[in-house]
Amino acid sequence: MFQHPCLADGRKGNDRIAVVISKKIKPYIQVGDGIKAKCEDIQLDVDIFILDPETKSIQDNVLHQLTLKNYELIAAIGPEAAVFIWGAASVQSPKIYTAILDPENCAGLPDNARGIALKIPVEIQAREISQHFEDLGTIGVLFDPRFNQEFYDQAQAAALSHSFEIISIKVGSKKQIFQKLKAHIGEIDAIWMIPDQTVISEKIIQYVIKQGIYQGTGVIGYNSFFTLSGAVFSFEFDYTALGNQTALKIKTFLESGQWMADPPVFKTIVNQRIAKKLGISVKQ
Structure with a gap:
């Protein structure tokens, strides 16, 4: 369990978070859409930024915005965004990650970083x-x-x-x-x-x-x-559902100051056509 000292007393901030997306690829965009949609339901304002790993001016602009605004929390989607926000010394907001396959081996991500990994136990x-x-x-x-x-x-x-x-x-x-x-x-x-x-x-x-x-x-x-x-x-992962899960976890963290590690939401797919062909009995 991770507890952020500035939020542990139940104090509420401006209820605005930032979401930084590693790059413009479909799974990451779907996670961002899921966060945004769920944040609308739970009355949490969100600003979304998309990095371009090859364009320094875009990174500099994102960093400027994150530093300028007093976000209650910053969420990183994907490893590049996570390394980016944790490496930004000027950004003091609490940080979490989501949609990272192997955070333990993500160079630049500290050991105490918290988030939702794409790893089903x-x-x-x-x-x-x-x-x-x-x-x-x-x-x-x-x-x-x-x-x-x-x-x-x-x-x-x-x-x-x-x-x-x-x-x-x-x-x-x-x-x-x-x-x-x-x-x-x-x-x-x-x-x-x-x-x-x-x-x-x-x-x-x-x-x-x-x-x-x-x-x-x-x-x-x-x-x-x-x-x-x-x-x-x-x-299989439903990336929009993963975004919904991330938003709810963020809301709980902002209200309680506590982060409890949870496995990512996922679904199981049975290919009954192949199962029948192979003579394997598989339940839906």
Whole structure:
């Protein structure tokens, strides 16, 4: 729990916040739209700024506005915006981030920074998988241990409380994926793909899904691209809903001075067409 000393006494400020968006891409804009829409409902005024990482004059203007106005709080959408506002010594307002995949490894973001990361706790993912798949015995997690050994360890521990077993499909390079997948695919019921620097690539995702379908093995993914490519089950983010969640968290913080860490809102997508094709029973 994080408590901001200036707000801990319940004092209310001007109820105006600033939102800084890293760049003009669809997911970040949707988060900003979600914050703005929910702020209208909860009577919180918001100014939105969009950075351009390649245009210093735009950054200077945003910094000038953030310094000039006495915002009750500044929210950063995406890693570039987070690094920008935390690196601005002249900005004294409380700060939070949202829509950052891996804040722990975001260079320039302090360890005590608070916000909403795009990381669904492994235990929650394991629970969702168990609830949706009725007859799933063994899941292979495809990952590079240099980046995701901790995820695998947590998944293996979480599986003990649920109805399936976890085994590792470890790779140290993209070149190993074909060999390791071929060695394991016959002994698993599903392949769990997670955000991983070695495995992230549209071609690799499509290749793994295609091999899974060929072998009668479903793939569990983590965004809409997996669903469109033929994954049987995916965790997906509704970025507008994430913006709504962020706005409500900000409102609570401004009223109480306390920040409680929550996982991001998400939805699960079942591809029943692929499930039927593979003969896998999956609950909606």
